[in-house]
Amino acid sequence: MVEKNYRRRGGEIDLILRQGEALVFVEVKLRRGVGFGDPLEAVTPRKQSTIRAVAEQYLAEEEPEFSEARFDVVGILAGEGQPRVQHIRDAF
Amino acid sequence: MPVRGVDGSKNNDEESFTIMPVCRARSQTHLGIDAVPVEVEVDVSAGLPGFAIVGLPDAAVQEARERVRVAITNSGYKFPTKKVIVNLAPAHLRKEGPAFDLPIALAVLAVSGVVPPESLEGVGVIGELSLDGGLRGVRGALSIAEGARREKLPRLILPEMNMTEAASISGVEVYGVKTLRQAADLLSNKMEMSPAHPSPNGTSNGGLHADDFADVTGQRYAKRALEVAAAGGHNALLSGPPGSGKTMLARRLPGILPPLTMDESIEVTKVHSAAGTGGGTLVKERPFRAPHHTISTSGLAGGGSNPRPGEVSLAHHGVLFLDEFPEFSRGTLEVLRQPLEDGHVTISRVAATLSYPARVTLVCSMNPCPCGYAGDRRKVCRCSAGQIERYQGRVSGPLLDRIDLFVDVPRLTREELRGDEKAEPSEAIRERVAEARETQMERQDVPNSVLAGRRLREVCALRGDSEALFSQAIDRLGLSGRAHDRVLRVARTVADLSGAPAIEVEHLAEALNYRSSRFVDR
Numbered sequence: 001m002v003e004k005n006y007r008r009r010g011g012e013i014d015l016i017l018r019q020g021e022a023l024v025f026v027e028v029k030l031r032r033g034v035g036f037g038d039p040l041e042a043v044t045p046r047k048q049s050t051i052r053a054v055a056e057q058y059l060a061e062e063e064p065e066f067s068e069a070r071f072d073v074v075g076i077l078a079g080e081g082q083p084r085v086q087h088i089r090d091a092f
Numbered sequence: 093m094p095v096r097g098v099d100g101s102k103n104n105d106e107e108s109f110t111i112m113p114v115c116r117a118r119s120q121t122h123l124g125i126d127a128v129p130v131e132v133e134v135d136v137s138a139g140l141p142g143f144a145i146v147g148l149p150d151a152a153v154q155e156a157r158e159r160v161r162v163a164i165t166n167s168g169y170k171f172p173t174k175k176v177i178v179n180l181a182p183a184h185l186r187k188e189g190p191a192f193d194l195p196i197a198l199a200v201l202a203v204s205g206v207v208p209p210e211s212l213e214g215v216g217v218i219g220e221l222s223l224d225g226g227l228r229g230v231r232g233a234l235s236i237a238e239g240a241r242r243e244k245l246p247r248l249i250l251p252e253m254n255m256t257e258a259a260s261i262s263g264v265e266v267y268g269v270k271t272l273r274q275a276a277d278l279l280s281n282k283m284e285m286s287p288a289h290p291s292p293n294g295t296s297n298g299g300l301h302a303d304d305f306a307d308v309t310g311q312r313y314a315k316r317a318l319e320v321a322a323a324g325g326h327n328a329l330l331s332g333p334p335g336s337g338k339t340m341l342a343r344r345l346p347g348i349l350p351p352l353t354m355d356e357s358i359e360v361t362k363v364h365s366a367a368g369t370g371g372g373t374l375v376k377e378r379p380f381r382a383p384h385h386t387i388s389t390s391g392l393a394g395g396g397s398n399p400r401p402g403e404v405s406l407a408h409h410g411v412l413f414l415d416e417f418p419e420f421s422r423g424t425l426e427v428l429r430q431p432l433e434d435g436h437v438t439i440s441r442v443a444a445t446l447s448y449p450a451r452v453t454l455v456c457s458m459n460p461c462p463c464g465y466a467g468d469r470r471k472v473c474r475c476s477a478g479q480i481e482r483y484q485g486r487v488s489g490p491l492l493d494r495i496d497l498f499v500d501v502p503r504l505t506r507e508e509l510r511g512d513e514k515a516e517p518s519e520a521i522r523e524r525v526a527e528a529r530e531t532q533m534e535r536q537d538v539p540n541s542v543l544a545g546r547r548l549r550e551v552c553a554l555r556g557d558s559e560a561l562f563s564q565a566i567d568r569l570g571l572s573g574r575a576h577d578r579v580l581r582v583a584r585t586v587a588d589l590s591g592a593p594a595i596e597v598e599h600l601a602e603a604l605n606y607r608s609s610r611f612v613d614r
Contacts, residue, residue: 038173041141048140073140091140 002064008057011050016058023066025055027091030076039075040086048092115202115209117195117217120239121187122232124446125366125401127239131181132192132217134199139175145196147180150188150398159190159221160197167225167273172204186444188398191230194219194249194275201276211279216240216248216264225272227251231368234361237261247287249275253372257365259288260358260374290374303344306517310508314341317499317606318455319521322348323528324585325541326578327432327454327494329417331611332501333471334464338457341501342413345455346380347518349411350529356409359449363408367401379410385419393427393437394448404431405448417456418486425491428454432494435542451542454495460484460611467611468503484612496541496578498609528588540585544577552580558600565604579603 002023003016015026027047031039051071059069073091077084114135120127143157164171178196180187195217202209218236220228230236233254238261240248247265250258255268265287269275277283305315314330318341321328330338352360352375361375383392383403394402404412404427414420431437431450438447460466461480466473475483532540536551543551554562566576580595583603587595 038141040173043140088139 003058006054006058008054011054013051013054013058018066021067023064023069024072025051025058025069026072026074027051028074028076030078032078034077039077040073040088043073043091113203113209115199115212117199117202117212118215118243118245119192119195119218120216120236121185121189121191122235122366123185123444124399124448125232125235125362125405127232127235128185129239129243130185130187130192132195132199133179133181134196134203135177135179136172136174136200136203137177141173141175143171143176143178145178145180147178147183148186149180149192150186152190153180153187153192156190156193156196156221159193159223160200162223163193163221163225163272164197164200166223167271167276169201169206169276170204172200176200176203189231190220190228191218193221194227194251194272197221197272198275198279207276207279211281214246215279216243216245217250217275219249219251219269219275221272227270227272227275229253229372232362232366233258233372234260234358234365234374237264237266238358238362240264249278255288256290256373257361259290260361262290303340304347304518305344305521306515308337308340308344308515309511309513310504311337311341311501314499314501315515315521317497318342318345319348319525320582320585320589320602320606321345321453321455321497322350322521323525323540323589324532324581325451325453325539326496326582326585327541328456328497328499329492329495329609329612330455330457330499330501331460331609333468333503334459336501336503338501339415342415342455342457343382344518345411345413346378348521348525349378349380350522350526352376352378352409353533360409363401363405363449367406369406379407380413381407381410382413382415385414385416387420387424389421389424389427392424393431393439395439395441397441399439399441399444399446401448402437404428404437404450404452407452408449409451410453412452412454414454414456417458418483422486422488426488429490429494432491453541456495457501458487458612470503492612493572493574494578496582497606498612499606500610502610524589527591528585531588531591532585540581540588543581543584548577548580552584552595554580554595554600557597558595561597561600561604569604569607571607575607579607582606 006013014028017024029039070090073088075086117132119130201207229251237258241263249267252268259266381403392402435451436447437450461475463474465471583595583600586599586602
């Protein structure tokens with residue numbers, strides 16, 4: 001884990017992780033029901049571009065060393081009982 | 093509502109590496125009145141949920157995304173929360189219309205495991221979805237069934253309301269379904285269904301028409317000419333003063349047209365179905381189209397950015413009646429030249445060049461001059477020679493050259509108006525016409541009006557007296573090459589009407605008589 005709730009002008013990145021050589025920007029979405037759709041569906045193109053923009057700011061400020069960067073999304077559906085977790089690598 | 097979709101993926105990191113097969117459904121789109129195959133491929137991959145359609149879709153196809161997604165959910169299935177890509181192949185062909193909804197939905201259900209993917213093999217699918225999962229009818233079902241047969245697809249699934257029309261094509265099992273759910277159940281063998289049978293009763297009223305020739309007194313010459321026109325499919329121009337009955341006569345023409353053959357019937361239905369004006373069954377009556385003279389060029393010939401057949405194609409194998417012929421704009425009339433000669437219209441647009449069939453019997457009516465009374469027995473014409481010339485000049489020579497029968501419809505005499513002579517009913521004329529047409533089809537497989545080249549010379553060979561008469565007439569009337577052929581064809585039809593095996597002098601004389609008119613100067 002590198003950063004948590006990295007917040008800059010225009011948005012926020014929930015988690016920034018390092019996995020070996022790779023830098024991973026993670027968006028975590030929690031939903032308590034599917035009434036408004038799947039948690040993963042909530043990561044709209046607009047949300048994606050926000051995350052991209054903030055990630056660029058992070059790279060500019062921190063100048064970290066990495067060989068690949070990727071965006072992951074984790075969807076958590078917390079209904080009654082066991083929550084369901086879905087992790088999508090390289091989501092966009 | 094039970095969620096039945098099979099979402100067998102495990103909620104762990106490994107799912108991104110699960111390879112899911114691409115599912116395919118076979119569908120079709122229209123190019124002109126014919127259907128061309130389109131393959132609908134659906135791929136589902138791990139990734140953020142999304143739904144994209146590629147393969148040159150137009151707006152209505154793009155909107156299929158929303159319809160398909162909602163219809164799948166409302167039918168009680170689960171739309172995959174994955175990245176769904178739909179490809180419509182071949183990619184170069186522009187896809188239009190909402191008819192891809194059903195194939196897309198079924199292919200999506202196949203990738204999510206609701207219907208077995210292999211069940212879509214050898215099945216043509218077409219249909220528009222409504223939001224509740226019901227199916228709406230599509231245009232051109234007959235062409236699609238024909239296309240399915242050409243593609244050797246043994247089965248075809250389409251909306252129930254298109255079933256009867258499509259079932260007229262033999263060799264393809266047609267299944268009409270009401271909902272997406274029925275289609276899915278049919279494919280996964282959860283529902284028994286028998287293919288549709290062709291219905292014997294098409295839209296035919298058995299030759300019964302409200303307007304009957306029995307109601308028309310006098311005008312025996314014009315009636316006879318229309319009988320010849322109907323029997324051989326020849327073009328006719330009715331000319332005469334206002335009120336003499338030109339329109340009335342023409343409107344009675346449908347009642348004496350010969351019945352459509354099966355092949356003709358299918359062709360006519362294809363055109364009407366492609367235009368979206370079909371009644372959902374096979375057309376059994378020859379069309380009779382009478383567009384108003386304000387019609388535009390593309391209205392008559394066909395066209396538009398999503399090309400539709402025009403009036404000349406909708407009148408295919410039937411009659412195109414143009415009342416007040418000179419009132420049509422000149423440019424509009426000239427587009428008739430190609431269809432009258434070749435029997436089809438070729439429309440070139442940015443998107444595609446396509447051809448609609450347009451083998452019509454052209455019947456038009458006109459007054460001889462602006463005031464209408466030139467050449468009349470009683471009333472004096474008020475028009476100057478220049479006015480008359482200009483008026484008649486609105487119809488170009490090349491177009492007049494394509495008319496076979498120039499029919500004078502003069503003012504009725506007092507005796508004709510008041511007499512109670514009972515004229516021959518349409519039914520009797522129709523019988524003669526049908527018999528003459530049958531003779532033609534048996535002899536040469538096409539109506540006399542389509543005869544050309546060597547076939548024409550063989551079928552319309554002249555002997556002795558008639559040959560001499562014809563040679564004389566060619567010189568005296570100054571017949572063009574085209575007019576020469578046209579006279580022969582008409583003479584052949586006159587001979588067929590009287591049951592004569594060869595063209596005799598009287599037949600030829602009658603045909604030549606139709607070349608001249610008291611009212612129209614050529």
